[in-house]
Structures are given as C-alpha cells and as structure tokens.
Amino acid sequence: MARISVEVDGIAYEDDVEPRLLLVHYLRDRLGKTGTPIGCDTTNCGACTVLLDGTSVKSCSVLAVQADGCDVTTIEGVSSDGEWHPVQKAFHEEHALQCGYCTPGMILASIDLLKDDPDPSEEAVRQGLEGNLCRCTGYCNIVRAVRRAAQEMRVTTP
Amino acid sequence: MTEQLDTGVVAQQIKEHDVLDAPAGGSEVGRARRRKEDARLVTGRTQWTDNIQLPGMLHVAFLRSPMAHARITRVDTSAARTRRGVVAVFSGQDFAGEQGSLPCAWPVTPDTVIPEHPPMAVTTVRYVGEAVACVVAVDRYAAADALEAIEIDYEPLEPVLDMTEALAEGSPKVHEAGNESFTWNFAGGDIDAAFHEAPVVIERTYVQQRLIPSAMEPRAVVAQTDGDHYTLHSSTQIPHVLRVMLALTTGIPEHKLRVIAPDVGGGFGSKLQVTAEEVLSLLITRRLGKPVKWTESRSEGNLTVHHGRDQLQRIRLAADANGRIRGVQVKLLADMGAYLMLVTPGVPLLGAFMFNGIYKMDAYDFTCTGVFTNKMPTDAYRGAGRPEATYAIERVMDELAAEIGVDPMEIRRRNWIQHSEFPYTTICGLTYDSGNYEAATDRALALFGYDKLRAEQSDRRERQDPVQLGIGISTYTEMCGLAPSRVLGSLSYGAGGWEHADVRVLPTGKVEVVTGTSPHGQGHETAWSQIVADSLGVPFEDVAVLHGDTATSHKGMDTYGSRSLAVGGIAVVRACDKVKEKARQVAAHLMEASPDDVEFSEGRFRVRGTGTSQTIQEIALATFAAHNLPDGFEPRLDASATFDPENFSFPHGTHLCAVEVDTETGATAIRSYVAVDDVGNVVNPLIVEGQVHGGIAQGIAQALFEEAVYDSDGNLLTTTMADYLLPSAADLPNFTTDRTETPATSNPLGVKGVGEAGTIASTPAVVNAIVDALRPHGVHDVRMPCTPERVWRTLRTEGGEPA
Numbered sequence: 001m002a003r004i005s006v007e008v009d010g011i012a013y014e015d016d017v018e019p020r021l022l023l024v025h026y027l028r029d030r031l032g033k034t035g036t037p038i039g040c041d042t043t044n045c046g047a048c049t050v051l052l053d054g055t056s057v058k059s060c061s062v063l064a065v066q067a068d069g070c071d072v073t074t075i076e077g078v079s080s081d082g083e084w085h086p087v088q089k090a091f092h093e094e095h096a097l098q099c100g101y102c103t104p105g106m107i108l109a110s111i112d113l114l115k116d117d118p119d120p121s122e123e124a125v126r127q128g129l130e131g132n133l134c135r136c137t138g139y140c141n142i143v144r145a146v147r148r149a150a151q152e153m154r155v156t157t158p
Numbered sequence: 159m160t161e162q163l164d165t166g167v168v169a170q171q172i173k174e175h176d177v178l179d180a181p182a183g184g185s186e187v188g189r190a191r192r193r194k195e196d197a198r199l200v201t202g203r204t205q206w207t208d209n210i211q212l213p214g215m216l217h218v219a220f221l222r223s224p225m226a227h228a229r230i231t232r233v234d235t236s237a238a239r240t241r242r243g244v245v246a247v248f249s250g251q252d253f254a255g256e257q258g259s260l261p262c263a264w265p266v267t268p269d270t271v272i273p274e275h276p277p278m279a280v281t282t283v284r285y286v287g288e289a290v291a292c293v294v295a296v297d298r299y300a301a302a303d304a305l306e307a308i309e310i311d312y313e314p315l316e317p318v319l320d321m322t323e324a325l326a327e328g329s330p331k332v333h334e335a336g337n338e339s340f341t342w343n344f345a346g347g348d349i350d351a352a353f354h355e356a357p358v359v360i361e362r363t364y365v366q367q368r369l370i371p372s373a374m375e376p377r378a379v380v381a382q383t384d385g386d387h388y389t390l391h392s393s394t395q396i397p398h399v400l401r402v403m404l405a406l407t408t409g410i411p412e413h414k415l416r417v418i419a420p421d422v423g424g425g426f427g428s429k430l431q432v433t434a435e436e437v438l439s440l441l442i443t444r445r446l447g448k449p450v451k452w453t454e455s456r457s458e459g460n461l462t463v464h465h466g467r468d469q470l471q472r473i474r475l476a477a478d479a480n481g482r483i484r485g486v487q488v489k490l491l492a493d494m495g496a497y498l499m500l501v502t503p504g505v506p507l508l509g510a511f512m513f514n515g516i517y518k519m520d521a522y523d524f525t526c527t528g529v530f531t532n533k534m535p536t537d538a539y540r541g542a543g544r545p546e547a548t549y550a551i552e553r554v555m556d557e558l559a560a561e562i563g564v565d566p567m568e569i570r571r572r573n574w575i576q577h578s579e580f581p582y583t584t585i586c587g588l589t590y591d592s593g594n595y596e597a598a599t600d601r602a603l604a605l606f607g608y609d610k611l612r613a614e615q616s617d618r619r620e621r622q623d624p625v626q627l628g629i630g631i632s633t634y635t636e637m638c639g640l641a642p643s644r645v646l647g648s649l650s651y652g653a654g655g656w657e658h659a660d661v662r663v664l665p666t667g668k669v670e671v672v673t674g675t676s677p678h679g680q681g682h683e684t685a686w687s688q689i690v691a692d693s694l695g696v697p698f699e700d701v702a703v704l705h706g707d708t709a710t711s712h713k714g715m716d717t718y719g720s721r722s723l724a725v726g727g728i729a730v731v732r733a734c735d736k737v738k739e740k741a742r743q744v745a746a747h748l749m750e751a752s753p754d755d756v757e758f759s760e761g762r763f764r765v766r767g768t769g770t771s772q773t774i775q776e777i778a779l780a781t782f783a784a785h786n787l788p789d790g791f792e793p794r795l796d797a798s799a800t801f802d803p804e805n806f807s808f809p810h811g812t813h814l815c816a817v818e819v820d821t822e823t824g825a826t827a828i829r830s831y832v833a834v835d836d837v838g839n840v841v842n843p844l845i846v847e848g849q850v851h852g853g854i855a856q857g858i859a860q861a862l863f864e865e866a867v868y869d870s871d872g873n874l875l876t877t878t879m880a881d882y883l884l885p886s887a888a889d890l891p892n893f894t895t896d897r898t899e900t901p902a903t904s905n906p907l908g909v910k911g912v913g914e915a916g917t918i919a920s921t922p923a924v925v926n927a928i929v930d931a932l933r934p935h936g937v938h939d940v941r942m943p944c945t946p947e948r949v950w951r952t953l954r955t956e957g958g959e960p961a
Contacts, residue, residue, distance in 0.1 A: 018299070029297075034209035035202020037423070039374050040456035044879035047374060075202035084200065092196040095844045098852060099679030100199030101374040101423030107200065126887040133879070135374050135424050136679050137848060138855030138916075139887040 004068040008033060009077025017064045023057075024048045026064035027074060035076040035104055039133070046132030049105035050074045056112035058105075058131070075104035078111065086156070087111050087149040096145035098136035106132050110146045119150055186688040186698055187907070190844040193684040195677075198421075205420040207378035207393045208453045215380075216245055218442060218452040219301035220435070221291040221308050222461065223283035226319070226532040226872020227330070228312035230281055230290065238293055238307035243300030246446060247308065249291040250280035253441055258407045260497070261432055263652035264504035266528075270340040273333040273530075275497040277434035277441075283312070284332055284496035285532050286872055287461030289434055294442055294450060317532035317872040321470055321491045324529050332496055332530035339494050339528035340503060344510050346585045347521030352485025356476035360557050366546045367942050368468040368493065368866040370882055371539045373678075375423025376459050381439040382449035389416045392436055395425040396716040397676055399653065401708045403432045403500070408440050419706035422678035426856070427538030428463045429678065430718045431500050457877045465866055466539020468493035469506060473513065473550045481562040481569045485521035488513045488550070494528045495535035501542075502535055503528050504651060508543030508637070508719075511586040515551040516595055516635045516810060517573040522585040532872045538718060540856055541914040544636040545921055552632045552922035556929065557938060566926070567599070567608070570633050581903070588637060590808045594836060594900045595633060602812040602834040605894055611816050611830075619934055624822045627829075628931025630815040632923035638911035639807030640719030654802065657721070658713040659729035661690065661737050662796030665782035667775025669694060669701045671733075674714020675726035676706045680913065681845045682722060686730050688841055689907070693734035694774055695761025713800070720807065720911025723841060728905045729801040736797030741777045744795075747788040748772055748780060807902055809910040811835035813854070813919040817927035821935070824950030826862065826928055828891045835915055836898045839908035843897075846912050850895050853916020859885050860917075861924035863943050883943075 001016040008031060017026060027033040027050070036059060039047030043061040050059045051073040059072075078085040087110050090096070097103045106129065113120065113128040120128060125146045126139070134142060198204050235247035250257075253276075260275040278289045291308050295301035316330040323329055324337040331337060353359060380391040388410050394400055397419040405412035422429065435452050443450050454462070470491040476484040492506040506526045514522055541548075555573075559566035575582045577594045584590060603609075608629070615627040640646075643654035658674035671686050687701040704710050715721075738758055745763035746753040755766045764771040772780075777795065780786065784793035816829040833850055840846050863883040867875045876882035901908030921942070928944050929937055932953060940952045 020299075025298075028209075029211075032211070033202075034206070035204070037204075037206060037375065038208070039376065040879045042456065042878040042880045044884075045374065045456070075200075079201060088200040091200050092192055095193065095848050097196060097199055098681070098848055099374065099422065099424040100195070100204060101206070103199050104202050122892065126890075130886045130888040133374065133884050133886055135372055135426070135856070135884065136852045138851035138853075138893065139890055140851050140892055141848065143887060143892070 002065045004065055006067050006070060006072055008072045009074055019063065019065055021064040022060055023062040023064050023067050024059035027059060033074050033076060036074045037101055037104065039101065044133065046109060047102050047105040049108045049132065051108055051112065056109050075107060078107065085111065086152045090145040090149035090152065094141045094145035094148055096137060096141040102132060102134040106134065106142060110149065113146065114150050114153060118154055120147065122147070186691040187841050189688065189842065191684055191688055191698065191842050192844065193681050194687060195681060195683050206375060206423060207380055207391045207420055210380045210391055210451065212382060212449040215449040215451055216294045216296060216446065217298045217301045218439060218450050219293050219305055220289045221305045222458070223279065223286055223288040223290050225283055225312050225314055226286050226317035227315040228283050229315060230279060230283065230310060231313050232311040233291065234309040235291060238304045241300065241304040241307055243296040244293055244304045245296065246294040247291065247304070250276060250278040253278050253438070254280050257437060257441060260434060260437065261403045261407060261500060262498035262502060264501045264650065266342050266503045266507055266650055267340045270503060271335045272498050273335065277437040285534050286874055287534060289438070292438065294446065319531050319533060319868055319870065319872055321493050321529040321531060324531050332532055337530045339498060339530060341525065341527045342507060343525045345523045346587060347485065349485050349487055349521040349523040352521035353476040356484055357479040358477040358558070358561055359474065360554060360561060361474045362554055362557060362939065364471045364473070364550050364553060365941050366467040366469040366471060366549065369466040369539055369860060369864050370460050370866045370876065371426045371428035371463060371466055372884055373424030373426055373428055376454045376456055377429070377433065377435065377463060378453040379436050379439040380449065380451045381443040383443050383447065385447065387414045387416070388440060389418065390436065390440060391418045391420055393422050393429060394419045395422065395429040395676055395678055395718055397706050397708055398674060398714040398716050400432055400436065404436065404440065407432065407437055410440065416709045419676050425678045426540040427466065427542055427718060430538045431464055456879060460877045460882060461874055462534060464499055464537035465495065465534050466536060467546060468536050469546050471546065471550045473554050475554050475558060477558055481558055481564060481572050483517055483519040483573050485519055486513055487523045488525070490526040492526055492528050493533065493536055494530055495533045496530060497535045499535045499537045502537045505536065505538055505542045507649060509547035511588055511637060512544050512547035513551050514585050515548060516575055516633055518575055519585050533868055540853070540917045542719065544914065545857065545918045548634045548636065548918045549922045552634065553926060556926050560933060566631050570631065574633065589805060590635065591805060591903045592900045593635065593808060593810050594898060595810060597898045598810065598834045598836050599633060599812040601896055601898060602814050602832050605834065605896060606814040606830065606832040608814065624820060626819050626821055626931040628817045628819060628927040628929065630817065630923040630925065630927025630930060632813040632919045632926065634919040635808050635810035636915060636918045637806040637808060638720035638914060639724030639803055640721045641806060642804055643802050653715070655715065655725065656800050656802035657715050657726040657729045658798065658800045659726065659733045660796065660798045661730065661733040663737060663774065663778040665779055667696065667700065667778045669696055671701060671703045671730060672711045673703060673705045673726055673730065674711060674716065675722040676714065676716045677722065678717065680717065680722060681842065685723065685841045685845060686727065689727055689730050690734055693731060694737065695759065696774065720913040723909050724807040724905060724911050725801060725803050727907060727909065729799045731906055732799035732801055733797045736799060737795060740795055740797065741774055743788055743791060744777045744781055745772045748786065803904065805904040807904065807910040809835065809837040809912060809915045811915065811919060813923040815923040815927045817924065817931060819928055819931040819949060821953060824946035824953065826944060826946070826949060828924065830894065831891055832894045833916065833919065834896045834898060836900050837912040837915065838902040838910035839899060840897065841909065847895055849912045850916045851893055853914060854893050854920045855885060855890055857917040857920030858890065858924055861921045861942055861944060863889065865943050
C-alpha cells in the first residue's frame with residue numbers, strides 16, 4: 001500500500017492505495033466520484049478524462065499513486081458557485097450530447113483545449129478532441145459547442 | 159424558421175432564436191427545446207449502472223473461452239477459491255441445473271434450428287469469449303486476479319468461420335443439427351417473367367462486414383435479492399422485455415422480479431438483448447444472497463456484446479432498356495454466429511421488405527439462409543436489416559445507371575414512387591403511407607451543388623487528376639416504428655409491437671408521464687414533455703417523464719427500431735386525450751354546464767358562449783379533494799393508453815456525398831455531405847438533427863472504418879478500440895442537414911421514426927461516391943470498409959475487381 005495525498009474538486013484526501021490502483025478507480029470506487037465514467041481499457045475513448053494539475057489526462061491510464069500531491073478536477077468540480085462552466089453550458093445549448101456517457105471527458109478535454117487555444121478553428125477542435133470518442137452525435141454539435149464556449153469565454157475573460 | 163420551397167413543401171432549419179430554454183407561448187411540438195436530460199449529464203450526476211454501490215456488494219469477473227470451438231474436458235476452480243477476497247467460483251457445471259437457455263424470441267420459420275444456449279458453457283464452447291467460469295470477490299481487482307487461477311482443459315474442435323464453407327458438404331458443425339438455421343423465402347409478382355428476356359440484367363455480390371456496435375457505456379449489471387424478490391439494474395434498452403424473458407429463463411416469478419434501466423449510455427441495438435451476464439448475475443445473487451455487480455471491460459465487450467451486419471448479399475436486377483426496373487431477386491446469407499440470441503434470425507428479415515427501396519417493380523424474390531459459424535452471435539445493430547437492404551439496392555441502382563448510361567439520379571427518378579402515387583403498396587406488400595421523394599431530392603441537389611460537382615468531376619477525369627472526385631447518392635426509405643403486432647405475429651415474432659403510457663395530473667397540477675419506452679440518449683424526457691405540454695396545456699417544465707423501471711413503469715415494449723415516438727409518443731397522446739375527457743366531466747360539473755358545451759384549449763376549460771372557465775390545474779385539485787364531483791365519478795385525473803400501430807413508419811430522404819479519392823495512395827476524404835430527411839412532422843428539431851448526425855456518422859463508419867475481424871482460428875483481432883476503428887471528430891466532416899416534412903398519415907402526430915435513418919442512408923452514399931470516382935478505372939465495387947489499402951488494391955487488381 002502507498003499513502004497518497006490528493007486534492008479532488010477542492011477537497012483534500014489522504015488514502016492508502018495499492019500501487020496498481022488506477023486513478024479512475026480511485027475516483028469512482030474510493031471517493032464516489034462517479035461523474036467520471038470508464039469507456040474502454042486502452043486509453044482510446046477519453047470518457048474518463050480529468051484535469052491533473054490543470055492538464056487533461058485519461059484517468060484510466062494514470063495510477064492513483066501518480067496523482068500524489070496533485071490537484072484533480074473532475075466533471076463534478078468544474079462548476080463554480082452553482083454556475084455551470086461555459087463549456088458545460090455550450091454542450092447543453094448546442095445539443096452536443098445524447099447519451100452523455102462521453103460528455104464528462106469531452107468537456108474536460110475541451111476545457112484543456114481552450115486553455116491552449118482560446119479561439120480554435122473547426123479543424124483545430126476536431127484535431128484537438130481526437131482522443132475523445134462519441135458514438136451518438138457525429139461530433140458536429142460538439143465542435144459547435146466548443147467554439148461557442150470559446151467565444152463566451154473570450155467575452156467574459158478578456 | 160420556415161421556408162417555402164418551390165416544391166411546395168416546408169423545410170425547416172434550426173435557427174438560433176428557435177432554440178429555447180424558456181417558455182414562449184404557442185405550440186411546444188415543433189420547437190427546438192433544449193433537453194431536460196442534459197443537466198445531470200453535463201454535471202456528472204448521472205446514474206450509470208456501474209455507479210451503484212451497495213453494502214456488502216460483491217464483484218463478478220468472467221473467465222472466457224480462448225477457443226472458438228472446443229470440448230471442455232476438465233475444470234478445476236479449487237486454487238481460485240483460495241485467493242484473497244474470493245467468495246465463490248463457479249463453472250458452467252455449477253449452473254447446469256438452473257441456468258436454462260438464453261432466449262431467441264424470433265423463430266422465423268417453423269423449422270428454424272434454435273440450439274440450446276447455456277449462459278455459461280458446460281460441455282462445449284462455440285466462440286471465443288463464451289463464458290466458462292466466474293469469480294465472485296470482494297472487489298473488482300480481486301475478482302480479476304483470481305481468474306488466472308482457474309484451470310480449464312479444452313479438447314480443440316475444428317471451427318468454421320466462413321458462411322459459404324459452413325454450408326459446404328463435410329464442413330465442421332457448430333451444432334449437431336448442422337450449420338443451417340433456417341431458409342426463409344418471400345416473393346411478390348412473377349420473378350421469372352421479370353427476368354425473361356430482360357434487356358438489362360445486373361448481378362452483384364456485396365459483403366456486409368461484421369460490425370461491433372460500440373455504445374460508449376460498457377454493459378453493467380447489478381443484481382440483488384431479499385431472498386424473495388429480486389432487483390436487477392442493467393445497462394439495457396429493454397427493461398420490460400428483459401423482465402419477461404428473465405422470468406421465463408430463470409424461473410424467478412415475474413411479479414418478484416424488478417428490472418431497472420437507469421441512465422444508459424447508448425445502445426444502438428446492442429443492449430436489445432437478454433445476456434448471459436444478466437442471467438448469471440441473478441443466479442449468483444440467488445446462490446449467495448449478496449448483491450453482485452459485473453461491469454465489462456471494453457475488450458470483453460468487443461468479444462461478447464452481440465455483433466451486427468455480417469451478410470453476403472447476391473442481388474440481381476432486371477430492367478427494360480430505358481432503365482425501368484422489372485424485378486429484383488435477392489439471395490442472402492446471414493451469419494448468425496454461434497447461437498441465436500433474442501432477435502438474431504429476425505434481423506435479416508427486417509431487410510426482406512426493403513430491397514425494393516423506394517422503387518416500383520413488377521416482381522421481387524427474396525431468400526435468406528441463416529448460417530451458424532464459430533463467432534459471436536449477431537443481432538440488432540442500428541437499422542437491423544434495413545441498412546443492409548438499402549445498401550444493396552442503392553449500390554445496384556448506380557450500376558444500373560452506369561449500364562444504361564444515364565445519371566444515377568435520373569435512373570432513380572425513372573423508378574421511384576411519385577408523390578402523387580401515395581399511399582402506395584409496394585411489391586413487398588407494404589403500404590407506404592406518405593412520401594415526397596421529389597421534394598427531398600430537389601432540396602438536397604440544391605444544397606449540394608450537384609451540377610457544379612459533376613462538372614468538376616469531369617474536369618478532373620479529363621485532366622487525369624490523381625485525386626478523383628466521386629459523387630454518391632442514396633435515396634432511401636426504411637420501415638420503422640416497430641411495429642403492428644399482427645404483422646410481427648405473421649412473421650413469427652414472439653411479442654407484440656404496441657407501446658404503453660400512463661399520464662397522471664397530480665393535485666398541484668404537475669404532470670407525471672410514465673412511458674414504456676426506455677431512452678438511452680434519445681431525449682424522451684424532453685420530447686414527451688413537449689407532447690404533453692401541448693395536449694394538456696400545461697407548462698413544459700411541469701411535466702416529468704418516468705421510465706425504465708418495471709416497478710414504476712409496469713408495461714412497455716422499450717426502445718429500438720425507431721419506435722419510441724411513432725408508437726410510444728402516440729400512446730402518450732392517447733392517454734392525454736383520456737385525461738382531458740375526464741377533466742371535462744369535472745369541469746362541466748363544477749361550472750354547471752353540459753360536458754358538450756365545454757371547450758378545452760391552452761389548459762383551460764370554458765363554457766361555450768360564457769366567460770366561465772376552469773384551468774386543468776384547478777380541476778386537478780378539485781378531483782383530488784373529491785368534495786364535489788359528478789355522481790359516480792372516480793376521483794382520479796389519470797389515464798393509461800396502449801397503442802398498437804396499424805402500419806410501420808416510412809421516413810425517407812436523399813443523401814449526397816462527395817468523396818475525393820487519391821488514386822495513388824487509395825486515401826479517401828469526404829468533401830461534403832448533404833442529407834435531406836423527411837421524418838414527417840417533428841416534435842423537436844434539435845433532437846431530430848442530432849439523431850441524423852449520429853446516424854450518418856455510424857453509416858460512414860461502416861463505409862470507411864469499421865470491421866470486426868476474426869483470424870482463421872476464430873480469434874477476434876479487433877478486441878480493443880485501438881484495433882476496431884471508431885471514427886473520432888478528426889475523421890468526420892461537418893454534415894449539411896435539412897428536412898422536408900411530409901406528415902405520416904398513420905398516426906395523429908404525423909410523425910415518423912428518425913433513430914436509424916441516417917445510418918441506413920449514409921453507407922451506400924459514401925461507397926457509391928468512391929465507386930463513382932473510380933468507375934473510369936473499371937472499378938464497380940470496393941469492399942467495406944473502404945480503407946486506403948482496399949481502395950489501392952482494388953485499383954491495381956485487373957478489371958477493378960474487389961480486392
């Protein structure tokens with residue numbers, strides 16, 4: 001067992017974990033952070049994407065011990081003061097989700113993408129989200145949502 | 159935003175100001191309402207089955223056969239039982255007396271061979287991935303760890319993987335009874351006369367590759383019991399059907415079994431199933447008296463979630479010299495895999511009535527043989543039979559056009575059912591109630607810039623550009639809204655096709671709708687709310703839709719076959735009508751008027767010619783109090799309705815695809831994609847557009863990317879998402895979509911199904927475009943998926959024969 005200290009969505013945790021425990025299983029099974037789902041076992045689908053110290057990672061391919069000392073943001077922690085993040089809002093507004101299983105990962109990957117590129121072209125969004133699979137939407141509305149959020153974030157944070 | 163087209167029909171495109179969160183008066187139906195479902199989904203408060211944690215819950219992991227065909231000669235679970243955290247280990251022998259056989263509800267012929275299908279193999283395995291043992295442990299890691307300690311000896315048997323080989327004399331037998339499950343024939347008109355001395359006869363063979371449905375949420379099951387009653391949570395599309403079938407399979411009485419489909423992350427037909435893992439989870443919880451959970455890994459899912467498609471299609475078409483179709487003959491081999499699952503044999507039959515497409519002809523003849531092979535069983539996957547049929551007819555229409563020497567759209571116009579001919583009874587005996595192929599096509603051609611692209615195509619051909627341009631057409635229809643119960647009965651299906659709804663107005667005037675449909679991404683909570691808001695004149699926000707739990711929604715046929723709105727939505731309408739009729743009685747009584755003099759509109763009952771009125775909310779409260787009701791009136795403002803459709807629903811549309819094909823590398827790139835669909839009246843354009851987008855993406859995926867590949871020993875090579883190529887955002891273009899609206903005449907909302915239309919339409923549009931680009935090179939087929947390698951090899955094979 002290894003001792004880890006992790007801050008998840010603003011709350012500090014200290015836990016003993018098996019060294020092989022995946023971060024996503026730590027989040028889901030130990031902390032009850034079930035907002036982060038698992039879609040595959042080969043790091044292809046991106047459903048389990050979270051922010052690790054602000055950068056998007058697929059939490060199925062990060063060990064819990066690797067998150068020791070880190071700040072983890074899941075979909076449950078992106079709203080602030082009850083107000084949805086602009087990316088969450090834009091996904092709703094553009095109908096960028098259907099079953100919603102890929103949505104948490106898609107939103108967190110988009111937040112990271114917009115941090116690097118505040119005004120992405122359609123092509124940049126498509127390339128930037130290549131590691132996140134959606135089976136329902138055909139991606140058109142996801143692309144629109146990310147660009148809509150980008151616009152709103154530029155307006156609100158000049 | 160509505161726009162009057164010169165074709166006389168109204169097309170609608172979603173404009174920003176139509177998309178609303180807030181009420182704005184007027185009709186709810188037709189409004190692009192943003193979805194009620196989204197709030198929990200975008201904030202991570204969804205309840206997926208795998209989220210469920212119960213006190214004392216145990217975790218199940220399955221050991222799966224590494225052999226495609228073998229006898230089990232020895233099983234030793236003793237070492238596994240001693241592993242850390244292991245509570246129990248079971249093999250097939252342990253369940254042999256109680257596990258029954260997984261059900262097939264569709265014996266398509268009286269002599270269909272339906273082999274015993276034990277949920278856990280006892281003596282023989284017949285495909286790689288079949289469950290042979292399981293570990294039950296305190297957590298998922300402990301369960302997975304102990305699998306390696308189970309010892310199983312196999313005596314290998316020769317597998318058979320190819321349908322043609324399976325039917326050959328002396329082939330290894332998947333089952334004792336042989337490899338043919340059934341042969342089913344259907345004919346209309348005189349096919350011999352149609353082909354006799356026909357000036358044009360075209361014969362083609364197309365391969366519908368095997369696909370893996372790949373819903374993003376892997377399957378998961380949680381089973382629990384108090385010793386008498388059982389509750390099963392499952393990531394399923396069919397909680398109601400599942401309850402009946404599990405009761406029949408396990409012997410747990412139906413009234414003591416509750417099935418819950420919580421939030422379900424996509425299905426596409428793959429969760430229209432009664433699975434081994436669902437049955438076994440119930441048996442394990444019965445044995446151990448503890449709640450158990452099983453969640454599949456993606457690799458496990460690729461092996462053991464039923465696959466789709468996998469047909470070998472031989473299609474012959476006879477035509478006059480001017481291209482008028484005389485007859486179509488289809489001989490189909492359909493790969494069942496190793497067993498028949500819930501509707502396995504019925505899937506190709508859903509295509510039997512669709513190989514004629516939107517075209518008129520004198521004769522039709524269809525034969526399908528279902529074949530057993532040592533592979534994962536096939537079953538419903540988005541479109542289920544209709545994409546396959548549409549692919550074949552739309553591909554062969556292009557061949558006919560090339561043979562006659564006319565534009566492929568012109569050949570379609572010469573043969574399709576004219577708008578003025580509706581309702582039209584096809585050669586298959588289906589009555590297409592409404593349609594306007596001219597309008598959808600004209601709109602699509604205009605949006606696509608068809609003539610300009612044709613001009614560019616000839617220019618590129620002329621200058622022998624290494625990158626050629628192809629234009630693909632798909633003028634599809636499909637039969638959905640499954641289905642009239644009598645028709646299902648005539649096709650030997652084991653159940654009906656009705657749908658149920660309860661509508662209850664609560665004392666405070668809020669409304670609960672209980673639907674028998676089981677959404678898993680389709681937005682029923684939003685769309686049904688719109689329907690009820692209009693019908694009862696209550697605010698959209700005041701309606702809650704309950705579904706997916708047999709304890710609250712006791713009756714339903716669930717969600718598949720683009721049936722939810724066209725069948726389930728109509729049940730909601732009918733239940734609302736009954737509620738309004740009851741409310742009218744109360745309103746008339748309270749206002750001291752005759753019910754005949756009471757009118758209802760926008761949520762208010764008015765006595766004709768007076769200023770007296772009562773809102774439906776006031777009536778609800780008065781009914782609740784029950785102090786002053788008409789004599790004999792039961793104090794309830796709720797009603798149930800079960801709707802059995804009289805006909806299928808026939809959406810249609812025209813999809814156009816432009817593909818650039820690099821003749822030097824075989825690479826293809828979709829340059830533009832235009833879809834004009836006619837799904838009748840639309841309840842929510844936002845949801846409809848989303849369904850079309852996603853459908854198109856899945857159809858394109860079949861055309862270009864996806865294939866489940868088995869090696870010659872029967873090992874699945876595409877077990878992961880690294881090997882089975884699901885398209886990402888970077889692999890797909892933007893789609894231009896639009897609609898025409900030709901209302902269905904078969905239901906009061908005038909609606910048609912939309913869930914599968916995009917998938918049905920898009921595959922042939924894409925492949926037609928690729929073949930169109932390469933036709934001057936002698937190519938008339940590229941096998942799907944049309945990977946760069948396949949395109950390149952096809953180009954370099956003499957005469958352009960498929961590689």
